Amino acid sequence: MAKKTVPPLEITCPCCKSVLRVDAELGVVLSHETPPKPVHDVDISDAANILAGEAQRREDKFRQSWDAELKKEDVLSRKFEEALKKAKEQPAEKPIRDFDL
Numbered sequence: 001m002a003k004k005t006v007p008p009l010e011i012t013c014p015c016c017k018s019v020l021r022v023d024a025e026l027g028v029v030l031s032h033e034t035p036p037k038p039v040h041d042v043d044i045s046d047a048a049n050i051l052a053g054e055a056q057r058r059e060d061k062f063r064q065s066w067d068a069e070l071k072k073e074d075v076l077s078r079k080f081e082e083a084l085k086k087a088k089e090q091p092a093e094k095p096i097r098d099f100d101l
Contacts, residue, residue, distance in 0.1 A: 008021045008030050021030045
């Protein structure tokens with residue numbers, strides 16, 4: 001008696017939209033087709049707007065990092081105070097060494 005062959009499954013990836021052909025009997029990928037990459041239609045007049053937007057994003061990131069650097073000393077001192085308070089609340093224990101195990 002001849003075996004019935006099951007046609008391969010065609011599965012579309014939800015992330016990249018590529019198509020996989022999988023043999024269900026063997027559990028292997030038979031072929032893989034990537035979708036065509038979309039062509040971005042950018043006009044020269046739009047390029048100036050894109051560059052201005054990128055410049056604004058760079059400025060915003062720089063400003064955020066500058067503010068974080070200004071607050072860095074206060075943040076570190078508060079973290080130290082919290083750690084010191086936690087260390088005072090917990091009893092002192094003998095540290096465990098690998099040799100003691």
